[in-house]
Amino acid sequence: MAASSLGQTTEINWDKLDKTKFYVVGAGIFTGVTVALYPMSVIKTRLQVATKDTVEKSASSVIRGILKTDGIPGLYRGFGTVVTGAIPTRIIFLTALETTKAAAFKMVEPFKFSEPSQAALANGIAGMSASLCSQAVFVPIDVISQKLMVQGYSGHEKYNGGLDVARKIIRTDGIRGFYRGFGLSVMTYSPSSAVWWASYGSSQRVIWRLLGQGTDREGAAPSESTIMLVQATGGIIAGATASCITTPLDTIKTRLQVMSLERRSSARQVVKSLIKDDGWTGFYRGLGPRFFSMSAWGTTMILAYEYLSMGSFSFTDIFFFRK
Incomplete structure (x- = not known):
């Protein structure tokens, strides 16, 4: 790792990054996080596609309904498809993220903004660039998994x-069926990724300033637990900010992607239906589970991400180089 100056934020030297650790160990860690948080995605998706006649309109009622009809496995519908697609998607995302970040810092440096x-x-x-690069793989996985999440609901x-879903999509819509809602997906996840990483990067630095930490090596370095707590807090703030801003688009996208051929609607019709059924609050269906999922995911993911990307550097080095 190199720093242009001690007080500046510097990012990972991609050429010196331990790729095996970053991809192989990272895949295991992120898969474990997915296992823990996947039920939140199922609950969020069901809430977003619920009609005005649906009995289960709260997260707790959805959970009770799933457990009653399918038991614990019902909370993991579509999980196999997501895990299969998650590995290549994350490889693309993380590669694009790291290779773009250094260039992005150089691009904004001449403007002399605050840190x-x-x-x-x-x-x-x-974050936005990485999301755009990964959408080609992510959207088909998203379409299939979400159809499995809401089947029969x-x-x-x-x-x-998942194979049955894929066959029926090809039969009715062809390959383009896997990319239903692609535009909205890009409009949802790219800004969401941008907001997440922007919120994380800025909030972490604001927190350090509030804690009275300077930009040089004078004074005692913070403890490892303090550094991890600041990173975790930054992840929570980032997840909360991103979920609140992008949930309306996510709700529209989800409805478009799970519709059958017979019930197909345009984005405009989906918007009209949401307003008619619930008013403007309808766009925030599933906000609770999505808020929890993105915040919890952000907290665990950023700690794992920082660990993987730092290699053999100590927490003291991480603090002084990344603050």
Whole structure:
């Protein structure tokens, strides 16, 4: 790792990064996090596609309904498809993120913004770029998994696994069926990724300043637990900010992607239906589970991400180089 100056934020030297640790160990860690948080995605998706006649309209009622009809496995519908697609998606995302971040910092440096602002802009640009690169793989996985999540719920079709979903999509819509809602997906996840990384990069620096930490090596370095707590707090703030801003688009996207051929609607019709049924609050269906999932995911993911990307550097070195 190199720093242009001690007080500046510097990022990982991609050429010196331990790729085996970053990808192999990272895949295991992120898969474990996915196992823990996947039920939140199922609950969020079901809430977003619920109609005005659906009985289960709260997270707790959805959980009770799933456990009553399918037991614990019901909370993991579509999980196999997501895990299969998650590995290549994350490889693409993390590679694009790291290779873009250094260039983004150099691009914003001449503008002489404050350190939190520079971190927000550079991390935001890198996060959006990484999301755009990974959408080609992610969207088909998203379409299949979400159809499995809501099968049999609120009148939706039932399937015999991910391959059955894929066959029916090809039969009715062809390859383009895997990319239903692609534009909205890009509009949702790219800004979401940008907001997440921008919020994380800037909030972490603001927190350090509030804690009275300077930008040089004078004084005692913070403890490892303090550094981890600041990173975790930054992850929570980032997840909360991103979920609140992008949930409306996510709700529209989800509805478009799970619709059958017979019930197909345009984005405009989906918007009208949401307003008619619930008013403007309808766009925030599933906000609770999505808020929890993104915040919890952000906290665990950023700690794992920082660990993987730092290699053999100590927490003291991480603090002084990354603050």
